[in-house]
Amino acid sequence: MNIFPFQAALAASPLPAPLSAPLPAPLLRAQDVSIDYASGAGSVRATHQVSFDVYEGDRFVLLGPSGCGKSTLLKAVGGFVQPTSGGLLLRGRRIVKPGPDRIVVFQEFDQLPPWKTVRQNVMFPLLAGGVKKKEAQARALHWLDKVGLARFADAYPHTLSGGMKARVAIARALAMQPDILLMDEPFAALDALTRRRMQEELQALWEEVGFTMLFVTHSIEEALVVGNRILLLSPHPGRVRAEIDSHRFGLASSGSEAFQAAAQRIHRLLFGDAQPAAPDRESAAGEPAAVAVQA
Numbered sequence: 483m484n485i486f487p488f489q490a491a492l493a494a495s496p497l498p499a500p501l502s503a504p505l506p507a508p509l510l511r512a513q514d515v516s517i518d519y520a521s522g523a524g525s526v527r528a529t530h531q532v533s534f535d536v537y538e539g540d541r542f543v544l545l546g547p548s549g550c551g552k553s554t555l556l557k558a559v560g561g562f563v564q565p566t567s568g569g570l571l572l573r574g575r576r577i578v579k580p581g582p583d584r585i586v587v588f589q590e591f592d593q594l595p596p597w598k599t600v601r602q603n604v605m606f607p608l609l610a611g612g613v614k615k616k617e618a619q620a621r622a623l624h625w626l627d628k629v630g631l632a633r634f635a636d637a638y639p640h641t642l643s644g645g646m647k648a649r650v651a652i653a654r655a656l657a658m659q660p661d662i663l664l665m666d667e668p669f670a671a672l673d674a675l676t677r678r679r680m681q682e683e684l685q686a687l688w689e690e691v692g693f694t695m696l697f698v699t700h701s702i703e704e705a706l707v708v709g710n711r712i713l714l715l716s717p718h719p720g721r722v723r724a725e726i727d728s729h730r731f732g733l734a735s736s737g738s739e740a741f742q743a744a745a746q747r748i749h750r751l752l753f754g755d756a757q758p759a760a761p762d763r764e765s766a767a768g769e770p771a772a773v774a775v776q777a
């Protein structure tokens with residue numbers, strides 16, 4: 483595995499960019515984000531001084547064991563939770579509350595109101611946001627078509643499979659044209675085959691549309707398949723262990739030796755004694771805080 487300096491530009495290119503190439507401004511920046519929850523008389527620290535940058539078009543994955551604060555970070559980007567210290571910036575502006583520029587897709591697809599048809603479900607947040615009915619209708623049909631559900635526009639959610647509900651949730655989110663799509667283990671409740679198909683469809687949709695997403699998972703394989711960059715978080719409270727460039731992996735490579743080796747390397751970084759081979763920045767305490775590695 484090669485070690486190279488932290489460069490998001492590399493994610494989009496198989497060749498390292500010249501070190502002097504200027505980086506674009508990040509779409510989303512997390513700066514030393516620590517988040518505490520009030521708990522009884524004290525507090526619980528969910529994440530500790532987590533920093534990362536997400537660039538336009540990234541499929542950025544937060545990966546770590548249960549309880550490391552992945553969902554908390556996603557909620558903070560969504561504006562539902564405020565950092566105790568540090569900050570989150572979207573296009574250079576501090577995130578202080580939820581907004582239509584950040585839409586979350588959860589794994590609980592029963593978030594689709596059952597009394598509304600598929601089309602009405604997709605239209606609902608658009609109408610609530612002030613979009614005119616005709617345009618909301620057109621946008622809903624456009625995105626339902628993109629996820630292969632145009633034929634089911636007038637169906638009710640309870641008549642759909644889990645995978646189809648997942649697609650409706652994705653269509654509904656993308657119809658809002660957010661700056662960044664926030665996905666919290668969106669396929670975790672699906673059976674293995676459907677999950678795999680959804681990963682494939684998400685990849686195809688990303689290739690076609692080119693949106694930016696922040697994706698939370700605790701599955702190493704899913705992270706490698708879905709992401710072009712993966713932030714590894716330590717067990718509770720979550721700190722940055724390393725950042726992995728995973729753009730060369732996808733479903734097509736999931737059985738390959740390189741994929742398996744990358745998965746094992748990530749596993750060791752997350753759970754074993756393996757230390758990132760060479761830190762490229764240091765924490766204030768002088769400990770390795772994060773490295774960029776190529777999986």
Ligand SMILES: Nc1ncnc2c1ncn2[C@@H]1O[C@H](COP(=O)(O)OP(=O)(O)OP(=O)(O)O)[C@@H](O)[C@H]1O
Nearest residue numbers: 519521526528547548549550551552553554700718
């Ligand atoms: N509302 C809350 N009040 C108090 N503590 C909370 C709250 N939400 C989360 N926590 C705590 O914060 C820590 C991080 O939780 P979080 O759900 O973000 O982790 P996670 O990495 O997403 O876990 P999982 O993969 O199991 O969903 C955990 O210790 C959890 O118990």
